[in-house]
Each structure stands twice: as C-alpha cells, then as structure tokens.
Amino acid sequence: MILPAKKYLCLEGNPQDKLYIVKKGLLQAQKREGAKSFIVGEAGPGTLIGEMSLLENLPCKFTYKAVEETELVVVDQQSLKQTLNRFPTWFEPILHFLAQRLRQAETYKSRTDKIRALPSLLFLMCRETEMGGKTTFPIETLIENLRIINGLGYNDTFHLVRALCSLNMAKIIPGEGVHLQVFNPKVVRLLYDTLLARAVDKKRPKTLLSGENQMILSAFVDSAKAKGFNYHDSTGVSSTDLFASYKRLLPGVKFISTSMTALGEEGYLYTYPAYLSSMKTEDIQLFYADIDKVMDILELNRIYPLLDKKLPESF
Amino acid sequence: MNPGNPINKFIPPTPRCVPAGSLVFKQGDEAREMFLIEEGELLAFDNKGNEERELFRMGKGSLVGVTSIFEHEPKPHSVKALTEVKLSVVDEACMASLLKVTPIWLLTIIKTIISRTRVAKQHTQVPLFSDPLESLSRFLFLRYGGKPLEMVEIVREYSWQTRVSEESIRGALRSLVRRNMINLVAGENGPDSRIIIEQPMLLDLFVNYLICEKTKRKYPPFQLTPREKSCLEFLNLEKAVLTKEGNDWLKYLQVANPEASVAEIIKFQELGILYRDRDPGRLKLQRIKLEHFLLAIHNEASIKGSCL
Numbered sequence: 001m002i003l004p005a006k007k008y009l010c011l012e013g014n015p016q017d018k019l020y021i022v023k024k025g026l027l028q029a030q031k032r033e034g035a036k037s038f039i040v041g042e043a044g045p046g047t048l049i050g051e052m053s054l055l056e057n058l059p060c061k062f063t064y065k066a067v068e069e070t071e072l073v074v075v076d077q078q079s080l081k082q083t084l085n086r087f088p089t090w091f092e093p094i095l096h097f098l099a100q101r102l103r104q105a106e107t108y109k110s111r112t113d114k115i116r117a118l119p120s121l122l123f124l125m126c127r128e129t130e131m132g133g134k135t136t137f138p139i140e141t142l143i144e145n146l147r148i149i150n151g152l153g154y155n156d157t158f159h160l161v162r163a164l165c166s167l168n169m170a171k172i173i174p175g176e177g178v179h180l181q182v183f184n185p186k187v188v189r190l191l192y193d194t195l196l197a198r199a200v201d202k203k204r205p206k207t208l209l210s211g212e213n214q215m216i217l218s219a220f221v222d223s224a225k226a227k228g229f230n231y232h233d234s235t236g237v238s239s240t241d242l243f244a245s246y247k248r249l250l251p252g253v254k255f256i257s258t259s260m261t262a263l264g265e266e267g268y269l270y271t272y273p274a275y276l277s278s279m280k281t282e283d284i285q286l287f288y289a290d291i292d293k294v295m296d297i298l299e300l301n302r303i304y305p306l307l308d309k310k311l312p313e314s315f
Numbered sequence: 316m317n318p319g320n321p322i323n324k325f326i327p328p329t330p331r332c333v334p335a336g337s338l339v340f341k342q343g344d345e346a347r348e349m350f351l352i353e354e355g356e357l358l359a360f361d362n363k364g365n366e367e368r369e370l371f372r373m374g375k376g377s378l379v380g381v382t383s384i385f386e387h388e389p390k391p392h393s394v395k396a397l398t399e400v401k402l403s404v405v406d407e408a409c410m411a412s413l414l415k416v417t418p419i420w421l422l423t424i425i426k427t428i429i430s431r432t433r434v435a436k437q438h439t440q441v442p443l444f445s446d447p448l449e450s451l452s453r454f455l456f457l458r459y460g461g462k463p464l465e466m467v468e469i470v471r472e473y474s475w476q477t478r479v480s481e482e483s484i485r486g487a488l489r490s491l492v493r494r495n496m497i498n499l500v501a502g503e504n505g506p507d508s509r510i511i512i513e514q515p516m517l518l519d520l521f522v523n524y525l526i527c528e529k530t531k532r533k534y535p536p537f538q539l540t541p542r543e544k545s546c547l548e549f550l551n552l553e554k555a556v557l558t559k560e561g562n563d564w565l566k567y568l569q570v571a572n573p574e575a576s577v578a579e580i581i582k583f584q585e586l587g588i589l590y591r592d593r594d595p596g597r598l599k600l601q602r603i604k605l606e607h608f609l610l611a612i613h614n615e616a617s618i619k620g621s622c623l
Contacts (some may be wrong), residue, residue, distance in 0.1 A: 021420055051424045075420060083418060088328075090351045090378060090403070091413065097381050098428045105435035112439045120476045127457045148453045148522060150477060151443025199475045 001072045003027075009049065009064040009072070018076045019054040022047045025070025029062040033154035034143075037063070054080060055099040111315045114160045117152040118311070119199075121160055122192040124149070125170070129185035136173065136181040163314035167306050186292075190300045206266055207300060213259050213268075214301050217294050219246035220269055224291050231272075236288040239271075239281075257281040268294055325412040328403035333396040340380065344390040348406040349380040355400030361392045372397065384410055385429055442477050449525045450477060451487045455497065455510070456518040464510040465502065495617045496521060517618075520611045524618045535586055536611035537619075544612060545572050546579050547588070550600060551609055557600040558592050 003009055003025070010016055012032055027043040040062060043049055052058040054075060084092045124145050128137045143157045152160070161180060164170055169188065173179040182188055190207060197205035209217070223237040223245040230236070246255050261277060263269040269289045273279075328351065333339055339350065342361055352375050359370040359379075370392055373379060382388045384407060414422060444450045454473055458464065470484045479487075488510070491497045496518055502509035512518065520536075527534040539547070549571030550557075559567060561580055568575035583589040584598065588608065592599040611618060 019420070019424070021423075046423075048420070048423055048427055051427055055424070073420070083421060087413070087417075090405075093376075093378055094381055094385075095425070097378060098385065098425065098432070101382070102428045102432045102435070105432045109435045109439050113443055116478065117443075123476060124457070131457075131460075145453060145457065148444070148526075149450050149457075151445070151450070196472060196475060200471050 001074050003066045003070045003072060005066050005068045005070075007066050009066065009070075010060040012061065012063040013059050015057070016050055016053040016060045017057050018074055019051055019080075020049040021073040021075070022049070023071040023073055026067040027064045027070055028067050029064055031062050034158070036154075042067070052099060052102070055095055056103060058103070110156065111312060113152060114156050114163075114315050115311065117146060117150045117157070117160055118307070119192065119195055120146055120150040120152075121157070121164070122188055122195070125180075125182055125188045126185070126192055129182050129188065135183075135185060136179050139172065139178045139180045142180060159315060163311050166314055167303050167310060169303060184296065184299060186296045187299045187303065190296060191303060194300060194304065207297060208304060209268075209297065209301050210259070210262075212256060213263055214298060215250055215253075216242075216246065216255070216259055216263065217269060217289075217298055219243075219249055220287055220289060221291065221294055221298065222249065228291070231286065231288040234288045235291040236272075236286050238286050239284045242287050255281055257284065260284075268297055325416060326409045328405045328409050331402045331404050333400045333402060335396050335398050335400075337396050339394040339396060339400070339402070340390050342390055342393045345383070347384050347387060348404055349378060349384045349410075351403040351405065352377045352379065353401040353403055356397040357394050357400060358397045359392045359394050385425070386433065440478070442479055444477070446525060446529070447479055447483060447487050448490060449522050449529075450479075451484065452491065452496065452518040452525075453522045455491075455512065456515050456522070459512045459515045459518075463500070463502070464512070465504065466499065466508045466510055467504055469510060491518075494521070494620060495614070514610065514614075516607065516610055517614055520607060520614075521618050524611070534611075536608045537615060539608075539612070542572055542574055543579055543582060546575055546583075547605060547609055547612070550588075550605055556602075558594070558597050560596050561598060564589065564598055 001020075009020060009027060012030070022043050022045050024045060027047075027049070028039055029041040029043060030037045031040045032038075043064060049064055049072075050060065053060065054077070084095075121142070124142050128142065129135055139158075139161065142161070143154055146152050146157050147154070161170070161172065165172055168183070169191075170183060171181045173181055194205045194207045197207070219242050220237060223241040224235045226245075227241045228235045228237050243255055246253075257275070257279065258277065260269070260271055260275040264271070264275050269287055271284045272286045272288065273283065275284070330353075331350075333355075339357060340346065352373060354375060357373045357377070357379060359373065360367050361370060362368070373394075379394060380390060383390060384405065414425075417425075442450070451473060454476070455464070455469070458469065458472075466488070470481050470488075473479065473484055474481050488497065488499070492499055496512075498511040498513065499507035500509045500511055501507065524534045524537075546568045549568065561577075564580050565575065565577060568579060580589065580598070584591075586604070586608070588601055588604050589598040590601055591597075615621075
C-alpha cells in the first residue's frame with residue numbers, strides 16, 4: 001500500500017482491525033489533547049502501527065499522517081488467520097493473552113497516573129483559590145500547571161477534574177474559556193492537608209473523625225440551623241436541642257459524652273461548662289462552635305471515603 | 316500437517332500427567348515454562364498466613380504461566396490439580412523453536428506487546444514528567460508564599476506529589492542554588508535547612524525558558540537586539556503608567572537611543588510589552604511584562620545555566 005505525503009493512514013479513535021508495517025517513508029503520530037493536536041512521535045521503516053487493533057479490534061490510538069510518500073505492508077484479519085492456522089492451536093490464545101495483559105497494564109497505568117496526580121491537582125486548586133482569591137478560574141491554567149508539575153496530559157486532567165466534580169467539590173463551567181468553580185476552597189485545603197498528613201505521618205490524620213464524632217457534629221449543625229444562637233462570636237445550641245437532634249439522627253444510640261474530649265481538643269466543638277472527663281452528660285448546658293469550621297470538617301469527612309470508592313470508578 | 320510447512324520443525328510440548336491434589340508449581344517458582352490444560356481442572360491459590368486462599372479455577376484449553384516464558388516473571392501464585400490433569404508443557408526450547416518459524420511481523424508484534432507491557436508496569440512507579448527541574452521550579456514558584464520554606468517539608472510534600480525520590484529532589488534543589496534561583500540558609504533543622512526565594516518570578520521564567528527549549532522555540536527575552544534591550548532598560552526607569560501615541564513612543568525611546576525606530580515599537584507590541592489602549596491610536600506599557608523581560612535578561616546566565 002502506498003500512502004501519498006500529507007494523507008492520513010488512520011484517525012485517532014476510529015475503528016481499525018488492521019496492522020500496518022512501515023516499509024519505506026515516514027509517518028507522524030498525533031494525539032488530540034483538548035482542542036489541540038500534538039505530535040507525539042514518528043513512525044519510520046520497521047514500525048508497527050495497529051498491533052492492538054489487529055489482535056483486539058481496539059480503535060486507533062493515534063492519528064497517523066504521512067510526512068512523505070510512505071509504503072506500508074498491510075496485515076488484515078484474514079492474513080493473521082491464515083498465518084495462525086499453520087501454528088499449534090494454543091498459539092493464538094497466547095497472542096490474545098499477551099494483548100489483554102497489555103491492555104490491562106495500560107488501563108491500570110492510566111488510572112494510577114490520574115489518582116496519583118490528585119494531590120497536585122488539589123494543590124493547584126488551593127493555589128488558585130487562596131492566592132488568586134477567586135473560587136472560579138480558567139481551567140487551562142490548572143491543566144498547564146498540572147502538566148508541568150506532574151506530567152499528566154490534558155485529557156487525563158480533564159477526567160480527573162470531572163471525577164472531583166462528581167464528588168460535588170467543583171463544577172466545570174463551559175464556555176469560550178472553560179472555567180472551574182470550586183464550591184468550598186477551605187474543604188479543598190483540608191482535603192489536601194489531610195492527604196499530605198496521611199502520607200507523611202503514616203497515621204490517620206486528626207481531621208478524619210470517627211463515625212460517632214461525625215454524628216455529634218451533624219447533630220450540632222442540625223440543631224444550630226433550627227435553634228442556634230450567637231455565643232461569644234460563635235454558634236451555640238442548648239444541650240437539650242443537640243440531644244434531640246442526635247436522637248433524631250441516630251435513633252436508639254446513646255450520646256457518648258467522652259467524644260467531647262477529642263472534639264474539644266481539635267477545636268471543633270466546645271461545651272459550657274468546659275468539658276471534663278469526670279462530667280456527666282446532663283452537666284453539659286450548651287454546645288458551641290464555629291459552625292463554618294464544623295460544616296467544612298463534616299464535608300471533608302463526607303468526601304474522603306469517596307476518594308477510595310468513587311474516584312477509581314470514574315476512570 | 317503439511318510436510319513442507321516449516322512449523323513441522325518445532326519441538327512439540329511435553330505431555331505431563333499430574334495426579335489430583337498435586338502441586339503443578341509454587342508461587343515464586345522461576346521455571347520458564349507454561350502449561351496447556353488438555354484434560355482436568357487446576358486451582359490457582361495463594362497462602363494468607365497458614366490458610367490457602369482460592370483465586371480461580373482453570374479447565375481444558377486454558378493456558379497457565381504464559382508470563383513466565385515471555386516476560387521471565389516468577390509465578391504470581393501456586394497452582395494445584397483438582398482432578399487428575401493432563402498438561403502439555405511448553406518450555407523455552409519448545410517456544411524458541413516455534414518462534415524461529417514465526418513470521419517476522421508476528422514476532423515483532425509479540426516483542427512490541429511485551430515491551431509495552433513492561434514499560435507500562437515500570438512507569439507506574441516513576442514520575443510522568445520528563446524534566447524534574449521544570450516541575451520542581453514551577454512547584455516552588457506556586458508553593459512560595461513570601462516566607463522561607465522548610466526544606467524537609469518541601470522535599471516531603473513534593474516527593475509525595477510527584478514520587479521523585481528525596482535524594483533527587485535535594486539534587487535538583489542544589490542545581491537551582493547553583494543557578495542562583497534559590498538560596499539555602501540555616502534554620503531550626505540545621506544548616507541549609509531553609510529555602511529562600513528572593514525572586515520567585517525567576518523560577519517561573521526559568522520554566523518558560525525550559526519549555527521553549529524543549530519545544531525548540533526561541534525564548535523571546537534572549538532574542539532581543541542590544542538596541543531593543545537598551546530601550547527596555549530606559550522604559551523601566553519611568554515608574555508611572557505610560558500611555559502614548561505610537562509616534563510619541565518613538566520620540567520617547569529615541570531619548571534613550573537615537574537609533575530607535577518604528578521597528579522597536581512593532582516588536583514590543585508583538586511581545587506584548589506595549590499594547591493597544593482603549594483610547595484608539597494609543598499604546599500602553601505593560602509594566603509586568605516589561606519587568607519579566609528585564610528579569611530574564613539580567614539573569615540570562617542563571618536561566619541558561621551558563622553560570623554553572
């Protein structure tokens with residue numbers, strides 16, 4: 001087969017079931033990244049194009065364009081079959097096994113690359129929102145910086161951003177210049193710091209609360225929204241209201257006042273009188289906290305478990 | 316088989332019979348052989364503590380241990396016979412004799428697939444970017460918040476983000492010190508434990524220069540003529556916001572350099588140093604752009620690494 005200069009051999013993503021072997025000439029491999037197309041390599045004499053298409057019917061990985069007149073040998077499904085007919089029957093399954101293994105390895109790598117780029121993406125989101133002071137910013141800058149710091153490509157970064165959006169952390173705003181809107185920059189910062197603390201200290205960060213403590217904070221928010229009052233520049237709720245909310249959220253589960261030690265130490269929720277381990281639950285008159293801080297920490301604890309469960313599924 | 320078929324020259328697999336309950340191979344076994352199940356059923360398992368954990372079962376027609384022969388990997392799990400099993404054992408000699416008569420294109424497919432699999436597996440452990448200096452410089456530029464950075468924290472954080480080894484990061488930091496991009500000073504954690512970045516923008520310009528080099532583009536600040544540079548130095552002396560008509564800009568620049576011409580005005584417009592103001596016919600000085608150009612010019616040796 002002769003492919004004239006500047007003609008396309010195949011287009012990225014198009015179905016293909018043939019293998020091409022470059023005999024003479026030169027082709028250019030191009031890959032789409034967003035709206036742009038990038039040259040990712042060249043295919044000269046001896047190069048195979050489409051081995052996975054021949055064996056596994058996978059679509060073209062790249063777009064190939066002839067730089068000069070190029071001579072190619074074409075191996076189609078029939079030629080493959082004829083060749084394999086001369087071999088022992090177990091030879092063909094080996095080829096498919098190796099091809100599937102490659103597909104699995106590349107899929108795993110692509111997924112791992114995206115998951116591992118998450119810290120850098122969060123870091124850049126923090127930077128945009130904290131230094132730029134805006135919750136909405138152009139996604140192009142984010143993508144470019146992630147490419148430089150981490151090496152993740154445009155398409156993969158977009159997948160990762162979409163996955164974060166599926167966790168309800170941000171929203172992609174389409175338009176001429178695509179923007180990303182971060183719903184709560186403080187939660188992004190908390191998530192970044194929590195992941196960093198987990199990786200560096202090799203233990204559970206204090207920002208990750210037990211189920212019991214999350215329920216107490218949820219009960220606080222629930223009661224504060226309905227009957228909260230200003231208490232020394234923070235939000236206060238009476239113990240009666242908080243216990244009622246707690247009972248509604250967790251029917252039949254007893255309020256454990258010892259949880260207050262950890263919540264107080266971490267600065268999430270305080271009591272009046274100040275909580276002492278010797279105190280009984282009925283001694284607490286009121287609870288008070290910075291309600292925004294409590295809501296942020298609860299949001300972090302909602303998102304965190306989803307990272308392991310939901311994020312890999314998104315890729 | 317066709318007697319003229321070169322495939323007839325290949326060494327056939329060896330038959331092997333394995334009684335029920337017997338081990339076919341153990342996890343970690345490095346023998347380079349694979350098995351084709353002709354009859355019976357095999358069980359793959361691993362050991363968790365003292366307990367045997369079933370992984371999967373394989374029946375007639377299944378291939379076992381393909382990677383050990385093609386990728387020379389030890390067996391990832393143990394396999395035993397659930398029933399009496401008849402196997403065809405394909406060892407290296409058998410496979411080599413078959414590959415000898417395999418058409419080159421098919422052989423190349425196999426080699427390409429194996430090599431791509433190996434690369435994909437190995438590359439999950441290494442950073443995706445190609446230039447650690449470029450990556451680290453952009454990270455430091457964005458991470459810097461006006462205060463000295465603790466080296467230990469920065470190394471850990473960047474290593475966590477990128478998977479670059481701490482040793483390599485320290486090496487890259489030393490390289491940035493030699494380029495005068497950053498300084499290391501004594502801190503609570505000992506000598507050279509704090510990173511001082513006097514001109515963070517220099518790190519950003521350095522990244523832009525590296526990108527230009529990589530993409531074989533010319534880095535604009537280093538393409539300026541001496542006359543253009545002298546005009547930029549002169550423009551930088553005036554700190555007020557400057558907006559003038561084209562001709563006035565020319566007269567203004569000719570104060571510094573009588574040879575300045577309309578070519579400089581056009582060039583500065585192309586570079587974004589001068590841009591069209593809302594007022595038609597007037598050009599405004601983009602001071603930040605000017606400062607970046609001059610910073611790059613004044614630090615050309617550091618950016619290019621010729622100071623090393």
